Amino acid sequence: xxxxxxxxxxxxxxxxxxxxxxxxxxxxxxxxxxxxxxxxxxxxxxxxxxxxxxxxxxxxxxxxxxxxxxxxxxxxxxxxxxxxxxxxxxxxxxxxxxxxxxxxxxxxxxxxxxxxxxxxxxxxxxxxxxxxxxxxxxxxxxxxxxxxxxxxxxxxxxxxxxxxxxxxxxxxxxxxxxxxxxxxxxxxxxxxxxxxxxxxxxxxxxxxxxxxxxxxxxxxxxxxxxxxxxxxxxxxxxxxxxxx
Numbered sequence: 001x002x003x004x005x006x007x008x009x010x011x012x013x014x015x016x017x018x019x020x021x022x023x024x025x026x027x028x029x030x031x032x033x034x035x036x037x038x039x040x041x042x043x044x045x046x047x048x049x050x051x052x053x054x055x056x057x058x059x060x061x062x063x064x065x066x067x068x069x070x071x072x073x074x075x076x077x078x079x080x081x082x083x084x085x086x087x088x089x090x091x092x093x094x095x096x097x098x099x100x101x102x103x104x105x106x107x108x109x110x111x112x113x114x115x116x117x118x119x120x121x122x123x124x125x126x127x128x129x130x131x132x133x134x135x136x137x138x139x140x141x142x143x144x145x146x147x148x149x150x151x152x153x154x155x156x157x158x159x160x161x162x163x164x165x166x167x168x169x170x171x172x173x174x175x176x177x178x179x180x181x182x183x184x185x186x187x188x189x190x191x192x193x194x195x196x197x198x199x200x201x202x203x204x205x206x207x208x209x210x211x212x213x214x215x216x217x218x219x220x221x222x223x224x225x226x227x228x229x230x231x232x233x234x235x236x237x238x239x240x241x242x243x244x
Contacts, residue, residue, distance in 0.1 A: 040120050048094040052128050055090075059083060059132065063139035073144040074197045077154055080140045084155040085190035087132055088163035091125035092170055092182045115230065122226070133159065146203065153211045154203065160218035162189040167225040171232065 062079060095118065137155055141148040166182040196202045202210070 036120060037124060040117070041124070044121070044124070045094055045097055048090045048125070051090045051093070052125075052132065055083070055087065056132055056135065059136050059139065063136075063143075067139075067143055071143075073146065073203070074200065076140045076144050077151070077203065078194050078197045080136055080151070080155045081158045081193040082190040083136055084133065084159040085162040085193060086186045087129045087159060088166050089179075089183055089186050091121065091129070091163075092166045093179055094121055094125065095170060096179050096182075118229075129159070146205075150203070150205070150208060150211075153208065153215060157211055157214045157218055158189055158193040160215065160222050162186050164218060164221035164225055165189065167222065167229065171225065171229050 062083075066076060066079065133155065137148065137152045140155070141151040144151065162185065165185045169182050169185060201207065
């Protein structure tokens with residue numbers, strides 16, 4: 001059998017070219033955070049995104065009406081507290097869609113697993129909530145005398161408390177119509193923060209420390225709920241504890 005003669009120089013050139021092609025080939029795809037967010041936007045429910053847009057338009061409309069009617073400070077703060085308490089509902093509606101329609105197993109098998117998908121959803125709706133809160137705080141602070149920082153403090157407290165309680169319901173209850181229970185909690189929190197309006201002294205500079213402590217407690221509650229949810233997903237523990 002005739003032995004094939006191989007030119008060592010040509011062999012080295014061919015191997016080098018092959019190595020260059022392998023290095024240029026993109027074996028693993030690492031999309032940027034912005035690309036992931038934009039890619040997931042089209043999969044979000046229209047009801048949640050539409051609700052956010054409707055809420056933004058409603059904020060503009062209500063602020064214009066109150067400004068035209070020369071409403072007093074307590075009316076402005078009460079209206080802002082109601083809006084702030086209800087903003088977190090849209091994220092909860094989106095998260096409940098996965099569990100209510102038994103989509104957890106399917107989402108876990110996607111390019112982004114459940115943990116990554118829900119982190120993206122939290123980021124998207126968190127940014128949308130920040131935009132709405134910024135518009136709301138800016139509109140109210142222009143028409144009241146207490147200033148921008150106190151208004152932000154007064155509205156952030158009901159927002160974080162309501163969001164924390166809604167997330168607690170999401171992780172504690174199983175299937176059923178959790179959306180309605182979460183909406184009920186949002187309405188309850190909004191009414192709860194209307195009660196201090198009968199005590200204008202709570203909205204003075206001397207009580208800012210009280211609101212600051214309430215905000216820290218609300219942030220703590222929300223952070224604990226997010227950590228628990230993250231651990232449940234990471235360990236594969238069932239997300240639902242109580243059957244509705």
